Amino acid sequence: GAVVSQHPSRVICKSGTSVKIECRSLDFQATTMFWYRQFPKQSLMLMATSNEGSKATYEQGVEKDKFLINHASLTLSTLTVTSAHPEDSSFYICSASSERGATNEKLFFGSGTQLSVL
């Protein structure tokens, strides 16, 4: 099956620093990748949709200047949390679809990044 690689799996940083998270599709070309955030015991919340070669589309309430998304190639998308604060501590996870737009669209997820901001 399709594989999506995400790293780092865990990062602890000081408040005010920036953290970059990478997401790669290993065996397929993902023109679209998605970034989610999940707080404990809550559902995955879509933050933004990342399209290769164009600007990301952010969901309402997500600050695009704080969460920088770059989709430089068909296999790589990055999320940079700029000037991180403790309230940004969360589980961040990316996904890519191998059948974008199909009614039976399935998502393949990266393994997630647990961010802890001190």
Add this chain to the structure above:
Amino acid sequence: RKEVEQDPGPFNVPEGATVAFNCTYSNSASQSFFWYRQDCRKEPKLLMSVYSSGNEDGRFTAQLNRASQYISLLIRDSKLSDSATYLCVINDYKLSFGAGTTVTVRA
């Protein structure tokens, strides 16, 4: 009303028991439905799609009730390894996730 709602549980069941739970959705035009399994601080993994006529995969049975707008998941002969959070995912114009139902199977 939330787009997707699930009973958070937890459902604590002994090994070998049957456990079932539902997920309701608000958009009657939703096209496709999935159950994902998520272990603690891990990525969700697709368990099964849910078809209109209902479908089975081993000990897992999924059903769709369009009239009442819910899907269900039933786990028979539960194993310790079934302990996880089960997310329902609804595809309308975008994918919407439920918050998950936690199942704990005890020895």
